[in-house]
Structures are given as C-alpha cells and as structure tokens.
Amino acid sequence: MSDYVNITCYRCGERFGLARDSHAHLRRSSQTFWCPNGHQQHYPLGPTEAERLQEQLDAERRRAQRAEQRIAQEQDRASHHKARAAAYKGQVTKIRKRVGAGICPCCNRSFANLARHMAGQHPDFTPDQ
Template sequence: MSTQTFTGQLTVQTCCVCGIAFGVEARYDAARREDHKTFYCSAGHGQSYTGKTEAQKLREQLATAERRRGWAEAILTSTRDQLAATERSLRGHKAAKTRIKNRIAAGVCPCCSRTFQNLSRHMAGQHPDFPTTEEL
C-alpha cells in the first residue's frame, strides 16, 4: 500500500448503482457534465450526466427568443403591408367617390352618362333606386 499526495480539487460523487463515494477531479467532472460521456465509479459501474447544462439551457432559451423575434418581425411586416394596402384601397375609393360627385355636380348622370340641365329631376324620375349625393 502506498500513499499519494494530490493537490487538485476533487468533486465527490456517489455511484447510482452501488452507492460508493468516489472522487473525480473538478475539471473532469465539468467536462462530463458538458459532453454527457460515460465515466465509472471505483467498482466499474458506468455513470453519466443526462440533464442539460446551464450553458445548453441558455443556448436553447436564446434560440427560442430569436425564433420568437423572427415570428414577431414577420407578423409586423405582414401587418404593415396589410395597412399600406388598405390605405391605398381607401385612397382609391375616395378618389372614385370624388370623381362621381364631380360628374354629378357637372350634370352628368352616373348611371347612363348623359348630361342634363336638371339632373336631380332626371335621377328622381329615371333612376329612383340610385342613392342621392348626400348618401354617397
């Protein structure tokens, strides 16, 4: 029997199979926690860390946050595009309404495109279902 002097730092582990306590160098323990490789107790039973490390958890959280940010940006872009399209459509409808009002003011029938001195009498007699200028 011989005595050995060790000046490093050991992490005490307990075998999950036989329950024996054994020491593992701290750097080795950290490496096995990171890479999840198998290591052995003094009796030869295989051990491994299956849980995720803090670094792995943080990487996953970062990836999730980046995916969510990408989705939010896509939704924002889509919403902006829809808003712009709605605004263009609204401008088009307003312009069409203005053109119709101007034609009516000039005495042009919006239904049959004929010009009349008294357009309101023509509209009431010939096109009674057409909305009045106040309704437009």
C-alpha cells in the same frame, strides 16, 4: 498521445486530468469517477447550463423573428388597406365632380337639372349602388 481535460474536485479542490475521450464518455453517461484523493463525483444527465441557455437564446430568437414577421405582415396589410381607401376616395371624388357637372351616374348623359332627371328617369336609384 491523448489530450487531457483539467478537472477540479468539487470537494477538495484537487486538480487532476482526464483523457478527453474518457471525459466525454463520463459527461454523456453520468458514470461515477473519483478524484486522486478518493472523492466520488459524476456529471448529471441532461443538458449543461450552457446548452440550456443556448436553447433559451435560440427560442427567444425564433420568437423575435416570428414577431418581426407578424409586424411586417401587418404593415403590408395596413399599406394595402390605405391604398384601397385612397382608390375608393378617388372614385368618390370623381363621381361627385361628374354629378356636380350635371352628368347622370346611371346613363352618363349631361343634364341641366340632374335632380329632376334622376327623379323621373331613375326613381329606383340609391346613392349606395
């Protein structure tokens, strides 16, 4: 015994049944069939409205997932740059304290007058090095 699919004629509203196999074939092939009152009808080729909406939903989900991945990457990149900036700031602070204590940044020796030592011993030194 075969299952039946209930169909309503678009023209007269008559309800009738089609075998599930026949119904599936008609939907795939877009062949013409008739209601019991003789009204011609067919299923259009292509995806159904539900299939099109599902595809749109899937596409939007993929787009949202890519956007979330980009956000996560940018957050990782920002935290990496923030950590690097903090590390550089720490290095600068360390060097400033050493220079303030009279320690030469080039030869790591201690001098009472560091400015005179730098001018005499390291005239080519620039703070950018």
